[in-house]
Amino acid sequence: MAPLYKRYIPAKSTTEKPATPVKLVQNGAPESATTTTENKRKRERSQEEILERKAKKLKKKGLDPETVSVEKIVEQNAIKSQDASLPGAQSENVEPSQEQRLPMKKRHKLEKEARKARKAAEKDKETGKGPAEVPQVSAAIENEQTIDEAPVIANGGESAIEAGEDVPNGAANHENEETEVKVKRKKRRKDSEGAAAQVPEEPVITGNADVEPAETTSIAEQAAEEGPKAKKRRHKLEHVLEGSTTEDANAGDDEHLRKHSSVLGKFQKSASRAIRHQQEDSFEKLAEHQVVQDLELPPPERTPTPEFETEDAALPSWLAKPTFVTGHNKATFRDLNIEAATADRLWKLGFAEALPVQQALVPLLLPPGISGATYPPGTEAVLPDVAVSAPTGSGKTIAYLLPMIEALRHQRQHGKLSALVVVPTRELVMQVAAVAESLVKGSSIKVGMATGTGRFKDEQDKITTRHAEYDPAGYKQLADEAKSQIHPPDEDSDEFESFIGQSGQEDKKRQQWIQETVSGLVDHVPKYGSAVDILVATPGRLLEHIDSTLGFNLVHLQWLVLDEADKLLDNQNEGFLESLNAELTRPRNEEEQDARERYLRSQAMWEDHKERRLRKVVLSATMTRDISKLTSLNLRRPKMIVVRGGDNNGDAQAEEGARGESSVKESADGFELPPTLIEYCVPVGDGSEKPLVVVELLRSKILGDSHIDEAKQDKPTEKDNGVDAGSDSDSDSDSEDTSSLSSDDSDSSSSASESEDSSDDSDSVPQDQDVPMLDRPLPGESTKPTPQSSALTPTILIFTSSNESATRLTHLLQNLQPSWRPLLTTLLKTNAKPRIRSKPTEPAIVISTDRAARGLDAFSNRPITHVVQYDVPRTLTSYVHRVGRTARAGREGDAWTLYTHAEARWFVNEVTKAKNVSRRTPVERVKVFMADEGMRERYQKVLAGMRDEVFGSTS
Ligand SMILES: Nc1ncnc2c1ncn2[C@@H]1O[C@H](COP(=O)(O)OP(=O)(O)OP(=O)(O)O)[C@@H](O)[C@H]1O
Numbered sequence: 027m028a029p030l031y032k033r034y035i036p037a038k039s040t041t042e043k044p045a046t047p048v049k050l051v052q053n054g055a056p057e058s059a060t061t062t063t064e065n066k067r068k069r070e071r072s073q074e075e076i077l078e079r080k081a082k083k084l085k086k087k088g089l090d091p092e093t094v095s096v097e098k099i100v101e102q103n104a105i106k107s108q109d110a111s112l113p114g115a116q117s118e119n120v121e122p123s124q125e126q127r128l129p130m131k132k133r134h135k136l137e138k139e140a141r142k143a144r145k146a147a148e149k150d151k152e153t154g155k156g157p158a159e160v161p162q163v164s165a166a167i168e169n170e171q172t173i174d175e176a177p178v179i180a181n182g183g184e185s186a187i188e189a190g191e192d193v194p195n196g197a198a199n200h201e202n203e204e205t206e207v208k209v210k211r212k213k214r215r216k217d218s219e220g221a222a223a224q225v226p227e228e229p230v231i232t233g234n235a236d237v238e239p240a241e242t243t244s245i246a247e248q249a250a251e252e253g254p255k256a257k258k259r260r261h262k263l264e265h266v267l268e269g270s271t272t273e274d275a276n277a278g279d280d281e282h283l284r285k286h287s288s289v290l291g292k293f294q295k296s297a298s299r300a301i302r303h304q305q306e307d308s309f310e311k312l313a314e315h316q317v318v319q320d321l322e323l324p325p326p327e328r329t330p331t332p333e334f335e336t337e338d339a340a341l342p343s344w345l346a347k348p349t350f351v352t353g354h355n356k357a358t359f360r361d362l363n364i365e366a367a368t369a370d371r372l373w374k375l376g377f378a379e380a381l382p383v384q385q386a387l388v389p390l391l392l393p394p395g396i397s398g399a400t401y402p403p404g405t406e407a408v409l410p411d412v413a414v415s416a417p418t419g420s421g422k423t424i425a426y427l428l429p430m431i432e433a434l435r436h437q438r439q440h441g442k443l444s445a446l447v448v449v450p451t452r453e454l455v456m457q458v459a460a461v462a463e464s465l466v467k468g469s470s471i472k473v474g475m476a477t478g479t480g481r482f483k484d485e486q487d488k489i490t491t492r493h494a495e496y497d498p499a500g501y502k503q504l505a506d507e508a509k510s511q512i513h514p515p516d517e518d519s520d521e522f523e524s525f526i527g528q529s530g531q532e533d534k535k536r537q538q539w540i541q542e543t544v545s546g547l548v549d550h551v552p553k554y555g556s557a558v559d560i561l562v563a564t565p566g567r568l569l570e571h572i573d574s575t576l577g578f579n580l581v582h583l584q585w586l587v588l589d590e591a592d593k594l595l596d597n598q599n600e601g602f603l604e605s606l607n608a609e610l611t612r613p614r615n616e617e618e619q620d621a622r623e624r625y626l627r628s629q630a631m632w633e634d635h636k637e638r639r640l641r642k643v644v645l646s647a648t649m650t651r652d653i654s655k656l657t658s659l660n661l662r663r664p665k666m667i668v669v670r671g672g673d674n675n676g677d678a679q680a681e682e683g684a685r686g687e688s689s690v691k692e693s694a695d696g697f698e699l700p701p702t703l704i705e706y707c708v709p710v711g712d713g714s715e716k717p718l719v720v721v722e723l724l725r726s727k728i729l730g731d732s733h734i735d736e737a738k739q740d741k742p743t744e745k746d747n748g749v750d751a752g753s754d755s756d757s758d759s760d761s762e763d764t765s766s767l768s769s770d771d772s773d774s775s776s777s778a779s780e781s782e783d784s785s786d787d788s789d790s791v792p793q794d795q796d797v798p799m800l801d802r803p804l805p806g807e808s809t810k811p812t813p814q815s816s817a818l819t820p821t822i823l824i825f826t827s828s829n830e831s832a833t834r835l836t837h838l839l840q841n842l843q844p845s846w847r848p849l850l851t852t853l854l855k856t857n858a859k860p861r862i863r864s865k866p867t868e869p870a871i872v873i874s875t876d877r878a879a880r881g882l883d884a885f886s887n888r889p890i891t892h893v894v895q896y897d898v899p900r901t902l903t904s905y906v907h908r909v910g911r912t913a914r915a916g917r918e919g920d921a922w923t924l925y926t927h928a929e930a931r932w933f934v935n936e937v938t939k940a941k942n943v944s945r946r947t948p949v950e951r952v953k954v955f956m957a958d959e960g961m962r963e964r965y966q967k968v969l970a971g972m973r974d975e976v977f978g979s980t981s
Contacts, residue, residue, distance in 0.1 A: 348666035353382035364398035381421035391429035415649030416669035418910025441555030445585035474558030490577035591644035703913035827897035
């Protein structure tokens with residue numbers, strides 16, 4: 027039996043969907059094949075035809091098609107109002123009724139009542155007592171509805187079962203409704219064109235069997251407003267509903283409910299079973315598909331591994347795209363347009379030509395307004411900080427010192443530290459300070475050093491000044507502070523709290539100042555200043571001065587240079603940058619402000635970021651592009667300059683080019699070795715006879731027999747055999763170094779500045795003075811520095827891996843080759859400074875650790891001609907710096923590396939064949955044998971002596 031009311035389930039799209047033929051449900055009878063065929067046929071009919079047919083049908087039934095349409099619109103609107111998301115929910119002709127806005131709860135209630143009414147009607151029909159209207163309504167429905175083949179969906183099925191009906195689809199019902207509305211619209215259009223239509227006597231509830239009760243109510247009320255016929259029809263319907271409801275309530279329809287719930291349960295079970303089967307099927311299909319793929323299909327084409335994205339992508343543009351500078355163009359300092367006097371000074375020092383790094387950096391760093399500067403006056407605020415990567419021995423020191431000194435020559439801040447150069451080792455401090463002193467000659471600029479070798483107090487006195495100023499008020503304040511520290515205020519007093527607060531954050535320097543004030547002249551306050559304009563320091567000693575040297579501060583700094591920056595930024599110097607930055611950026615206290623600053627501050631016109639312009643320059647031969655490290659430097663508008671040798675186009679480069687590999691010159695990550703460097707490597711087996719190999723190497727390949735004064739060769743003695751193993755050059759050099767250090771240090775910061783006119787001072791420096799000096803020809807002697815020829819007296823630097831290894835090798839060489847004793851120098855951490863022991867005409871052999879690997883240019887004015895790596899370096903970077911101690915500034919130089927079997931693989935892969943190293947010639951492998959059996963015997967004796975020394979004599 028067909029239900030009276032069914033619920034609409036709106037289709038997804040109601041507006042754009044073409045009119046779909048409506049499914050006719052024949053009183054719950056299953057859809058037949060004939061119906062389906064008829065359906066199809068109906069779908070093929072044009073809308074006009076359908077409309078006409080429907081109008082005719084209605085007329086036959088005596089119904090008014092217009093009324094029917096209006097009712098349908100009302101129904102449709104009621105449905106649409108349920109789903110706000112559906113477009114076109116507004117009715118065209120009919121205002122939404124109250125019922126359309128009924129809350130859901132009420133709708134459900136009504137729906138329930140309708141269901142009951144329907145059941146009662148069914149019951150009545152079975153018993154033959156059914157009201158006459160029901161079949162009439164059903165007939166009307168039958169006449170109006172068409173059949174749809176829409177597939178069954180769970181919702182529709184469910185609602186059909188709930189309603190006790192075998193209705194295939196709720197969604198289809200909605201489509202029926204939609205079609206009806208469309209038919210109605212078209213019909214109305216047709217009517218308005220003048221087509222006459224007879225009004226049927228009875229309104230007909232159209233739509234399918236899924237009409238909701240709520241909508242039914244709405245229809246009834248709406249119909250009452252529409253006209254008497256519709257009203258009549260509604261009354262009948264309401265009567266049916268009321269009657270059914272009452273009867274239903276009386277009947278107590280428990281059995282039906284039980285029956286329906288069991289049907290629903292079955293349906294749910296079968297639905298879930300169907301879903302499960304569907305899933306299993308799809309899994310099986312998927313598995314089958316995979317198996318088939320595995321078995322039958324050829325393996326999928328290998329997707330090419332994406333190109334490894336270089337870190338450039340993550341770098342800021344200044345690092346990713348550095349400025350490359352090549353050494354193709356020769357230029358003199360005069361060509362750089364720097365002041366003539368400066369060019370002359372450089373020429374006198376032997377530097378006529380500006381090296382590539384100097385050509386690039388000097389104009390860039392010269393302050394605006396000075397001749398030769400890249401930036402014009404007024405651009406002070408936008409001057410860039412600079413990071414430089416340039417090969418070893420390329421002249422970086424002068425490249426940064428010259429512009430700095432030129433700037434100070436033009437504008438010097440008296441009594442303030444203007445420039446700070448930080449380098450990793452004390453040897454380098456001395457070397458850089460020596461170059462700076464040679465450049466400041468003729469000016470009052472003062473250069474100081476902070477190395478940590480001498481007494482701290484002495485160093486403090488050298489780099490700061492102190493004088494007492496009459497200042498009773500200041501004196502009283504400081505004296506009061508001192509008093510409160512000695513006699514703290516009463517716990518109950520107001521001052522006690524502030525006293526406690528202050529004592530928690532005691533400023534070491536202030537305490538010292540208070541002490542010096544109260545121990546000095548009454549009503550006088552000590553004032554401090556900087557004794558130097560340029561300070562060259564190691565990071566450790568610098569921090570000590572920041573912490574505890576009165577008058578030492580960095581708040582007036584205009585230049586900050588970090589030479590060997592990658593070394594300074596590595597983990598060993600952790601905390602250095604933080605402390606440095608903190609001091610650089612801290613606000614100046616009143617004592618540190620000058621009159622101008624105080625005035626501008628009082629007028630609120632002081633702009634710290636403009637007034638305190640500090641230029642930072644960071645350099646290295648192996649400059650890091652580690653952005654995290656560079657970020658900590660707080661560089662402003664930074665520029666990266668990468669200097670590559672112009673004529674470094676040797677075989678290795680050509681080979682590299684032929685292989686299609688990118689040249690190191692185009693990469694900021696690669697390293698470049700000096701073009702005049704020749705590299706050799708020497709295999710030493712398992713390393714047990716390494717000392718013998720090094721002796722043979724020095725004798726046959728480097729020194730040659732001619733350098734050894736046979737007459738001086740000591741006969742082996744008991745001591746030489748190891749009995750006096752402790753008396754090595756280390757202890758000797760220690761004592762000598764200490765004496766030479768004090769005299770040198772005292773001179774270092776003042777000599778140049780004191781003798782402003784003595785431009786020839788450099789020539790009077792004795793050859794054996796142990797301050798590292800630049801090679802300087804006499805003025806006028808040559809227009810450019812004489813390159814170090816291979817015929818020069820050999821100065822050999824031997825690298826070992828540790829102090830222990832250096833000491834041991836020194837001892838072995840002294841005993842294996844006693845004639846070399848005067849030539850040997852051991853450079854250890856404990857040594858104050860490198861001082862070679864041999865005479866200028868004699869070869870020099872310096873045995874050192876990696877502390878000599880960075881920056882060292884010469885020993886006692888003697889350029890290093892040979893580097894021997896007795897122990898292999900730990901890293902490629904270390905290799906680059908070690909071998910870079912020779913072949914500097916266009917001089918020739920040889921580097922020899924000894925390696926054992928165990929080290930061979932690393933050395934060959936990471937050093938000799940390293941792709942990121944640019945070298946003029948490939949590394950040459952040389953075999954060195956110790957043929958002298960007598961030497962081997964001696965070696966065994968020396969070793970035995972050393973063993974006895976350690977473990978006690980066994981004989
Ligand atoms: N314009 C120049 N003409 C000739 N020689 C120069 C010139 N400038 C510097 N030199 C010399 O070049 C040598 C190397 O200079 P410097 O020590 O500055 O090299 P560097 O680039 O700092 O090397 P490293 O990276 O190893 O520290 C020094 O002996 C120096 O005297």
